[in-house]
Amino acid sequence: MLNFSILGALQIRTALGPAEISGDLQRTLIQTLLVNEGQSISGESLVEEMWGDSVPENQANALQAHISRLRRKLKSLEPDRTLARVTIHPSGYRLTVHEGELDAAEFINAVRQAELATQTDPAATAKLLGTALSMWRGPVFGDFTGGTLCQLACARYEEYRMRAMELRFDAELRLGRHAAVLAELHEAHSNHPLRERFCEQLMIALYRSGRQADALNVYRLVWLHLSDELGIEPSPALRRVEHAILSHDPSLSPGVASPFALQTA
Missing domain, CATH: 1.10.10.10 (Winged helix-like DNA-binding domain superfamily/Winged helix DNA-binding domain)
Known part of the structure; x- marks a missing residue:
């Protein structure tokens, strides 16, 4: 093998x-x-x-x-x-590649399993995706991506990694572990400032940590980025999170799954 x-x-x-x-x-x-x-x-x-x-x-x-x-x-x-x-x-x-021999295939399988379990078992989802994400040692193929087909595959695997991170953060927030993932959310949002799901999750984690002003500032900066770079406004989901924070919506309380940011895509 x-x-x-x-x-x-x-x-x-x-x-x-x-x-x-x-x-x-x-x-x-x-x-x-x-x-x-x-x-x-x-x-x-x-x-x-x-x-x-x-x-x-x-x-x-x-x-x-x-x-x-x-x-x-x-x-x-x-x-x-x-x-x-x-x-x-x-x-x-x-x-010929047998089951369990290719890490990328195992990773994608874990993400698909997590998508099925995320609503019913957030603890299992968080554990499964934490293990799966630990399989990543760096960018796909490192510094040697090869030709067009390999580059397209790299982009596909990277999108699965982003999805895995979002699902794991969702699960951790459902479990009330906003403080534990706050630093990771900051890093994810910093590395992918236009990925709105990370922004939603970071805003909720900040709000639950008693940092409402910081959460709203994250929204303001993302709104400026989207407007300046893409000429668009934040998505309805992101705007709903901002409104929920401004109105102190009870669904944003620690340990409660937000109907806005924690929905599955």
């Missing part, structure tokens, strides 16, 4: 320890196969991903040489395995 980690710089772990994939083209090849999560990808797409505009003269042979090299490398990591990890299909090439 191999463990592929892409929530950070590419890592492959075996029973004997970590393994290296050397060369930019080999890294791009395996990363592209991994983000397809067991689905086939055409040779043309692999060539474009690996070489971009600098396609070699005999691209079919060049690609096959790299496929063979990757097969040998993976075979050396699993000497007892009889079937090759990388296989050819009518629709292209596929890297």
Whole structure:
């Protein structure tokens, strides 16, 4: 069994320890196969991903040489395995990845589980997502994102990470743990100032911590950002949170799930 980690710089772990994939083209090849999560990808797409505009003269042979090299490398990591990890299909090439072997797939599965449990079991949701988020070691693929397909996958995984953070903050606020997540909410909002869900959650955490003026100032700054950078006003949900804070709505009390900010998307 191999463990592929892409929530950070590419890592492959075996029973004997970590393994290296050397060369930019080999890294791009395996990363592209991994983000397809067991689905086939055409040779043309692999060539474009690996070489971009600098396609070699005999691209079919060049690609096959790299496929063979990757097969040998993976075979050396699993000497007892009889079937090759990388296989050819009518629709292209596929890297076999079993359940539990790819951290990104495990992470997405945890987020989907949390979406089902967030309304009924916030404690389990917070624990599940805390564990899932700890799988991230940095940006997907680290500083080596590869071509267009990998970059699109990076954006998709990053959006799942944002969703996981929002769901976890929701769960923690439902449990009345606003003080425990206040610093993390500040950081999330600072890193993503135009993501309104983080703003809603931060405003509620500040309000519950007795900092109404700070909560309203967060709203004011976001309103200015949205107006100046996008030419739009805050969403109805964010405006409802501001109104609830101004009116001291009882639903914003600690331990109470706000009908405004803590709804699931």
